[in-house]
Amino acid sequence: MAQAGFGHAHARLQGRSTAQQAALIFLWSLLALIIAGAIFVVSLIPFTPGISTLKQARIAQPTVVLAADGRVLASFEQGLQERVKLSQISPNVINALIATEDRRFYDHHGVDFTRVGGAMLASLHGDTQGGSTITQQLARNMFPEEIGRSRSLTRKVKELITAIKIENTYSKTEILEMYLNTVPFLYNTFGIEMAARTYFNKPAAQLDVLEAATLVGMLKGTNYYNPVTNPDRSIERRNVVLAQMLKVGVFNEARYRQLVKRPLRVRFTRQAEHKNTQENHFTAYVRKWLISWADENDYNLQQDALVVHTTLDYDLQQAAMRAVEREADALQAVADVEWGEASPPGASSVGAYTGMRDEVAPFAYFWRSHADLLDQFVRESGAYRRAVDGGESDDAAFKRLKADHDFMSRLKASKTRLEAGFVAEDPNTGEIKAWVGSRDFQRDQYDHVAQAARQPGSTFKPIVYAAALERGITPDHPYLDAVRDIKAADGSIWRPTDMSGTTGRELTLRDGLVYSKNTITAQVMQDVGLSPIVKLAQSMGVRQSKLAQVPSLALGTSPVTLLEMVNSYSTIAAQGEYRTPVFIKSITDHDGKVLAEFGKDAPQRALSQASAVTLIDMMRGVVNRGTGTAVRYRFGITADVAGKTGTTQNNADGWFILMHPNLVAGAWVGFNDTRVAMRSAYWGQGGHNAVLLVGDFFKNVLDSGKLDQDALFPGGHKAAPVQRAQEPEPEQDMEESGDLQREGAPVPQPPQAPMPPEEDEEQPAPVPQPQPVRPLPPLPQAPPQQQQPTTGNPLF
Known part of the structure; x- marks a missing residue:
């Protein structure tokens, strides 16, 4: 039948001129195209939101954050949003929006076919233009999953159909209101009201014409035209919006010329996040990072059903939280x-x-x-x-x-509320396994893991001794335990001492670290030099904080974060290989498609394997017979572990970091204001306060089998059980950073630690009287190894 029809058509064409034939072929082709298009459009209608769906509040599909074992840690169900009526939005915003995005908004029924045709013609000439109306943009914002993201004909047709449905369901006022209340504006903010507060610290009703033009200009590309990070681009885009407003007669030429000369007056005020009882410092850190990632990659954390696979070990996190509490x-x-x-x-x-x-x-x-x-x-x-x-x-x-x-x-x-921070990292992968930023996230959201920079005291000393080992100084090299004057670059005199006093005898490099002797560490610093120590610290993990190249750096007077210090110890535990801390392994969509992966970077050699293995052995002595013995006698831990204590001047900060072959964990204890500190020198020491948090944690995870009791470092072995009844006398583990003295000048105070919004040197124990050490051959004059710091750490 179809063949007969085409036969008749062919016969009729035979009797016509060439021009007539061409015209008929065009008409038949056009008709076939229209029919095919209509069939295509009709076939997509069932796959677009229905009227009932439009009338109901859209069910959010929030981003979910998972622990390493798949258990849910948090979900981002709501961004920063406050819905307002159109009458509560400045007319300047409405004028700017319509003039720029959809000047025939009140004349079309969801699709501006005139604009679509113009955009198609412009695209044919190489000038790509958008033809979407405000209603079409609203359709994309409301139903990203149903409509899709790909630049395809199918997506565009779905968008057109949905826009027409929206126009038949809502009034123009309701459409504008919905659009302005849902459009994203970076920093996890949605809608014009929250954008006005974030960028200009005022409600949307008070936005002037320049502020309105700036925010409307961002809609073309919120990250690209962000007035906070890209002010020059933002001004250019704002002036384009003003030019569009001039074209439609919002103001005259003279007024336009005045406006485009005005500067960008942003008053950026980040809005407080909604409190989530599920959230803790780790998920808050993840959220902050994800907001930036989503903005840069055009994802919506509240609607796109992303699944974030983190490195956090749920059981280790629970053990850490219990230990801190x-x-x-x-x-x-x-x-x-x-x-x-x-x-x-x-x-x-x-x-x-x-x-x-x-x-x-x-x-x-x-x-x-x-x-x-x-x-x-x-x-x-x-x-x-x-x-x-x-x-x-x-x-x-x-x-x-x-x-x-x-x-x-x-x-x-x-x-007077004592605070604490705790973090644990797998040294073999760089993955963060536990993260507790304070005693109570709901009460104190200041993060003492990645945000608070405090003086590390003697926990910094292993880096100094690592630099010495790299230079060729052996663990048995002798140093005289005596007070010496050290002249700084500015001419000041530094005279480091120990609270226990000095023995006047020779101690080895090893015992200088085991007993945290400041007099010995200062001499090691002199032999090595400040520059190699700073470079080594940076290559091992101190990459966020700036280290001051002053002699007292050797005793830990430059503030750093707990995360940086634990990361540095992880480098030691990994036998000298630095790994970037990893807290997210991958991000997938709700169907399991991988959108991004992390933690694939190859490790970097920061410290020679030989030096790292020797340093681990020296740090074993800290927990076996030095300032960290509480790990053994208080908690009965017999595993092959090594670590270091730290205490700062006036007991302002207590630190302890412990290394196991498969896990490194550290804790900081102190008050947010450094003018408040533990009263007694005994309880102010890291070997008596921070060690409790780390010891409690390690005992729990070792006893539960989460951590291998029998894992060994090279050359290591398990320790014999220690009697827990007898504890050293209170003065045994006191560490002191030394006196900072200038000739003829008062002793300067350490720098004040950074304070949380709105509202540090070391003291070791008297060293047991050592036996005289036989002098060893002179120090070999090996050239120092140059450790080049690396950059680009995404965690920082």
Whole structure:
């Protein structure tokens, strides 16, 4: 039948001229194309959102964050968004939006066919243009999964069909309102109201014409035209929007010329994230990183159903959280009791303090003896600054706040709350396995793992000794345990000492590290030089913080993060191979398609294997007979482990980092304000405070089988069980960073540690009297190995 039809058509064509034949062929082809197109469009209608779907609130498909074993850690169900009525949005925004994105918005029914045709013609001439209306853009924002992301005819047709459905369901006012309330604006913010607050610190109703043009201009490419990071591009795009507004008559030429000359006045104010009871410091860090990644790769964390596969070990994380909660709470009791009375009890058991906690007023003696400091805290508080900024006089604001019992109670509680940070890393892969940024995320979101930079004290010393080993200095090389004056580059005199005093005898390089002797470490620093130490520290993992090249650097006076220090120890544990810390392994879509993978970088040699193995053996001595023996006698850990303690001046910071062949974990303990510290020199030491968190954690994971008890470092062996009943006397493990002295000048104070929003040197134990050490041959004059730091660490 079809053949007969075509036969008749062919016969009719035979009797016509060539021009007539061509015209008929064109018409028949056009008709066939229209029919095929109609069939194609109709076939896609069932795959577009229905009317009922349009009328219902779209069910979010949020990004889910998983632990390494697949258990859910968090989900990002809601960004920063506040819906407002169109009447609550400045008319400047409406004018800018319509003039730039869809000037015939009120005339079409979802699709502007005139604009589509113009865009197609322009594209044929090499000038690619968009033909999407505001309604079409809304369709993409509302239904990214149903419509898709690919640049294809199918996606475009689905978008057209959905736009027409939206126009038949909602009024123009409702469409504008929905569009402006859902469009993304970076920094996890959605909608014009939150964008106005983020970029200009005002509600959307108060946006002037320049601010409105800036935000509307971002819609072409939020990251590319971000006024915070790309101000020049943002101004150019803003002026394009102003030119479009001129074309449609929003203002005249004279006004336009005035406006384009105006500077970009951004008042960037990052909005507070919604509190999520699931969230902790690790997931918060992941969220922050993901927001930037999603912005750069055009994904929506609230709608695109991404699955983020992290490296975090769920069981190790739980063990870390329990250790921090249990041991930091006990240490808080120590601080409360010791500062509660004029004469502290001086006990060496945390249990003794927890039993006395209810019998004293926490920190009562501290506040009585530090009245001037309390006054400083009042004047530094946000409440005081706001009152003065609001016009209240200094004295009036101060007196009012001092008389406010509730305010003073909150202030004292915040300043005297002991804080802690804990992180664990697999040295063989660089994967982060546990991360606890504070004692309670809901109470203190300041991250003491990756955000807080504090003086590391003697935990920095292994890097100094590693540099010595690289230079060819042997573990048995003798150094005289005596105070020496060391002249700094600026002419000042540095005279490092130890609280235990000096023996006047020779100690080996090994014992200098085991007993954390400042006098020995300072001499090692002189032999090696500051520059090689800094370069080695950078290549081993200290890549975010800037290290000051001053002599006291050897004793840990340059602030660093806990993450950097644990990463550096992981390099040692990995026998000298540096690995970038990895916290996300991959990101997939909800169907399992891999969108991105991480942690595939090859390790970099930072420290020779021979030096690393020797250093590990030296650091075994720290936990077997030096300042870290609590690992053995308090927790009964017999595994082959090595580590180092750290304490800073005035007991402001306590550190302990422990290495196992398959896991490195470290903890920091202290107060957010360095002017508050543990009272006694005993409990202020990392070997007595931070060691509790790490020891508790390691005992748990070793006993549970999560960590191999029998794993060994090269040349290592398990330790014999240690009697836990007898503990060294309180003064045994005290470390001191040394006195910083200048001839004829007062002793300078260490730099103040960075403080969290709104609201450090080392002291070792008396060293057991060593036997005289036989002098060894002179130090071989081997040239220092140049360690080149690497860059591009995505974690930092």
